[in-house]
Amino acid sequence: MSHFPSEHIYRPYEEGLGALRERLLLMGGLAEQRLQAALAALADRNMPGCTEVVRGDEPINRLNLEIDDRSFKLLALRQPMAIDLRAIMSATKINSDLERVGDLAVNIAEAGARYLRHAPLATERDVAAMGDIAREMLHDALDAYMRGDSRLATQVLNRDDEMDALKNDIFRRLLDRMLAAPASVEPALELVLISRHLERVGDHATNIAEDVIFMVSALDVRHHPPASPE
């Protein structure tokens, strides 16, 4: 059984829940791309790549407005019930989270551009590892949305602790580095900021996963420790 739109609100496609869902997945793809581009520019010491990410948030912002507008019109004109209503409410929330991920890609690229003015620090590798987890969490959350898969969504929730541990480890190591070598204060500070931005990407992926669980099962799992879905 599909967890997605019932027939009567599915048509006409261009105005229905199907179109909303398709736009949201498009936005998810853009958010993933921008995060990936920011992390790649950092790894490749590619300064123009950073600038490109910083300047390129117009398409995601446009989609952000369009998705909210579509959600609003669906609510106003269709008066949807139950699962369709949950799908629309989830879409508006996921939309906000994806827009924030786009902003965080900009923040990462900005800090990355400042970081690249200095010699690389070894901890960059751990920050990149954190970036990989953030990307995976986001990808899995969007995949869970696409498939209406609350089991996969729950797995995303369970990675929060992993991110947190990595963030704390990176913070401690960068602090040690700053204390030992004043010349590394500036780049180390930027890596601290980048790791915080990545933590927030993980938070947004978690929010999306929670919305998927709500959409699929009508359970609100926020503010509770994650558990296995049946």
Next chain:
Amino acid sequence: MSHFPSEHIYRPYEEGLGALRERLLLMGGLAEQRLQAALAALADRNMPGCTEVVRGDEPINRLNLEIDDRSFKLLALRQPMAIDLRAIMSATKINSDLERVGDLAVNIAEAGARYLRHAPLATERDVAAMGDIAREMLHDALDAYMRGDSRLATQVLNRDDEMDALKNDIFRRLLDRMLAAPASVEPALELVLISRHLERVGDHATNIAEDVIFMVSALDVRHHPPASPE
């Protein structure tokens, strides 16, 4: 003319838009209190005060869930139109923003507790000034919500640049300090983090102000430079 609920959906009060609005204002008050408590604990070098903020996010989290649940039920059972629908959609967004402000109060208190282990830095005063602006922005955004005042909401949007300038100034000064005196690396780093958290409180106040403008005038002003309302 009131920008708030039309009669038919206003009653019975306990289940209507009025109750939703009242809960949201209660949540706004809690978020303000928690931000204020975190900043006061920092200013007073009050370590137990920090711990109290870190531990005390249960009430705001409970309200967060309750408000979303009320919004959902209003949408499902009342099939509201136009202004009432905008009020409910805005409430769910403002609800998310206030919950994040509560989280940021925790983050500020956590960083504050670590900062207080060290001798105070002069830049603490500028961080406190940034805290004042963040609190004012949040307060004005909530006031604009309460009164349906899009002019006041627009003023909140216009303070974003002020926050940004202060944040950059604080960052530059703390960086200089870290470079000049390795002993101040740890506390300076915590102040950088606190200033970033405060910047985000300002972002959430901005989001709330944008939602107020949407609720009152049906205009979506996000991703556009702020302008004066007529």
